[in-house]
Amino acid sequence: MKSRVQKKEMRWEKLDNTANLFPVIANETMTNVYRIAVILSEDIRPECLQEALEQVLPWFNTMNVRMRTGMFWYYFETNTKGKPVVREEQDFPCRYVERHENRNYLFRVTYYKNRINLEVFHALADGMGAVNFLRELTYQYLRICYPQLSGEMGDRLCDDTSLDTEDSYLKNYKKAGKKTYKSVPAVHMKGERLVRGELGTIHGYMSVKQLKEKAKELGMSINEYLSGIFVYSIYKGYLHENISKKPIVLCVPVNLRPFFESMTTRNFFAMASAAFLPEKEKYERQEVMKLVQKELKKQITQENLERMIAYNVSNQKNYALRVVPLFLKKPAIKFVYLTSAKATTTTITNMGRMVVDKAYEPYIKRFQIILSPSVGQNTKATVCSYGDELTFTFSSLLKDTSVQKVFFRSLVEDGIEVEIETNGVYYD
Numbered sequence: 525m526k527s528r529v530q531k532k533e534m535r536w537e538k539l540d541n542t543a544n545l546f547p548v549i550a551n552e553t554m555t556n557v558y559r560i561a562v563i564l565s566e567d568i569r570p571e572c573l574q575e576a577l578e579q580v581l582p583w584f585n586t587m588n589v590r591m592r593t594g595m596f597w598y599y600f601e602t603n604t605k606g607k608p609v610v611r612e613e614q615d616f617p618c619r620y621v622e623r624h625e626n627r628n629y630l631f632r633v634t635y636y637k638n639r640i641n642l643e644v645f646h647a648l649a650d651g652m653g654a655v656n657f658l659r660e661l662t663y664q665y666l667r668i669c670y671p672q673l674s675g676e677m678g679d680r681l682c683d684d685t686s687l688d689t690e691d692s693y694l695k696n697y698k699k700a701g702k703k704t705y706k707s708v709p710a711v712h713m714k715g716e717r718l719v720r721g722e723l724g725t726i727h728g729y730m731s732v733k734q735l736k737e738k739a740k741e742l743g744m745s746i747n748e749y750l751s752g753i754f755v756y757s758i759y760k761g762y763l764h765e766n767i768s769k770k771p772i773v774l775c776v777p778v779n780l781r782p783f784f785e786s787m788t789t790r791n792f793f794a795m796a797s798a799a800f801l802p803e804k805e806k807y808e809r810q811e812v813m814k815l816v817q818k819e820l821k822k823q824i825t826q827e828n829l830e831r832m833i834a835y836n837v838s839n840q841k842n843y844a845l846r847v848v849p850l851f852l853k854k855p856a857i858k859f860v861y862l863t864s865a866k867a868t869t870t871t872i873t874n875m876g877r878m879v880v881d882k883a884y885e886p887y888i889k890r891f892q893i894i895l896s897p898s899v900g901q902n903t904k905a906t907v908c909s910y911g912d913e914l915t916f917t918f919s920s921l922l923k924d925t926s927v928q929k930v931f932f933r934s935l936v937e938d939g940i941e942v943e944i945e946t947n948g949v950y951y952d
Contacts, residue, residue: 535585537600539647541693541840542791546647547591547598548857555620556646559894560654560875561639562662565887568635569669574610576665577633581608583681584657585689586649586789590628596850598647603628610634613641616723616947617919618896621645633661638889640665646791651875651893652779653789659880660685666887677883692786697837698830707867710773710799712900713762716923722949725894726928728916729943730935732909738938742810744817747874747907750916751776751820752813753934754872754905755800759812761926763802771801775871776820783829794832796823797868809934865899874907885911894919903927 539547550556581588589600605627613636621630621643630645631654642658649657660681667674681687718724732746739749751774758772759765777793786792798819800812822828839845845853878891892915893906903920918928932942 533602534604535589535600535602537585537589537689538691539598539600540691540790540792541837542650542793543647544597544840545857545861546645548854549861550620550645550647552620554898555618555896556898557618557621557643557896558646558651558654559617559641559643559892560651560658561641561892561894562658563889563892564638564640564662564666565889567638568640570610570612570635572668573633573635573640573665576661576668577610578607580657580661580664583660583687584789585687586653587629587631587657589630589648591623591630591647594850596846596848596853598850605629608633612636613639616721616949617641617725617894618643618723619721639892649789650777650779650791650793651873652781652793653791655875655878656686656789662888663881663884666884670887673883677881682881686787686789688787688789690786690788691790692780692784692788692792693833693837693840696780696784696786696830696833697841698834699838707864708799709770709866710869710900711758711763711768711770712866712869713758713903713922713927715902717902717921718923718949722921723894723896724918724920724922724925724949725947726918726920726925727892727945728932728935729890729945730914730916730940732912732914734940735914738940742813744813746914747776748817748820749813750874750907751798751872752816753809753931754870755798755816756807756809756812757927757930757934758869759800759802759807760809761928761930765806766802767805768802771799771869773797773799773867773869774816775868776824777871777873778824778829779876780829780833783826794829794836796820796828798823862899865901868900870901870904871895871898872905872907876908878908878910880910890915892917897921 546556590603592599592601608629610633613634630648632643634641644654735746739746755772755774776796778796780792798816800815875893891908891910893908895904895906902922906917908915935942
């Protein structure tokens with residue numbers, strides 16, 4: 525256990541390599557905010573959650589900041605604008621974080637019944653960094669609500685909670701040969717949209733054991749299995765099994781920490797992708813799944829991930845680009861992003877297994893993750909598991925749910941039992 529000593533000195537920090545993008549492209553319609561939520565066994569006591577947040581936040585330099593605009597780049601500065609306020613959820617998930625209405629914090633903590641929501645602007649941290657913070661916030665909340673836990677566990681941060689804030693992109697950068705990107709326009713799912721400001725969510729709960737058995741039968745990992753079904757669902761539910769001149773391109777964020785022995789709480793991921801071009805009619809589901817698996821295996825290798833880091837960081841280290849003022853960089857960054865966004869259909873983020881200390885397990889029922897849409901990606905998906913339950917979540921701006929229906933029906937066809945929960949904004 526770590527002793528609890530709060531530090532109050534003013535700190536300044538550059539944004540990490542990935543984070544530099546998000547403040548340039550973020551707005552009300554493309555928020556770059558994601559949600560990680562924990563569902564407890566009893567309704568939330570707001571005063572205890574507020575107390576827990578105030579006690580835990582000073583430990584986490586990654587979260588306890590505001591964003592400032594420099595001459596050449598944005599940067600973080602310790603936030604001295606007051607304490608963040610916990611509020612009851614009254615809006616749709618992943619809304620834009622308006623800094624001036626949020627005491628300049630780049631995250632928000634809300635609650636609804638027995639659920640604690642942590643919503644984070646992606647410039648702060650990736651999902652693993654946010655999970656690190658949410659887990660400690662939840663532990664502290666439970667210790668306040670149940671004093672016997674405090675007596676048993678102590679009022680301290682757990683040993684496996686990282687406070688590391690290194691820029692692991694820069695640390696693991698190795699100069700590599702020049703990389704050229706071929707940006708091919710991909711299928712974009714379009715259609716009648718929900719009312720402006722609404723975000724439709726569908727959670728599917730299923731057994732990890734059943735998924736493992738089925739994936740193993742097909743010679744796949746769970747991630748490959750679910751990714752393959754997702755691509756097939758777009759092919760069948762959106763393209764209606766027709767030939768397409770554009771590929772379905774699935775982006776899969778890869779947590780780089782286990783590949784490079786990092787414990788950073790900041791962003792440290794790379795984007796792998798799998799492309800499927802429907803050149804004929806009536807592909808069988810397993811045929812599509814095998815093609816997706818092959819693409820992912822080819823992409824997610826140590827060598828390829830090192831190349832991705834090298835390419836991305838080389839732009840940041842380019843002296844000619846570094847000395848260009850920010851107001852001139854911003855239009856160029858936005859143009860490059862919008863161009864690259866044309867080459868992606870959707871994203872699936874797999875956060876893997878959520879692990880909590882055994883003492884807290886009786887109080888925690890499940891976890892959920894929600895991604896905000898982005899340019900060209902009106903529908904996205906996330907995966908996480910806790911115990912034997914895996915949660916697969918769709919977030920979408922579209923009224924039509926054909927893709928989601930094909931996805932869950934495919935699982936049922938494979939003998940996997942699925943429980944569905946939605947936030948009720950869909951019309952069909």
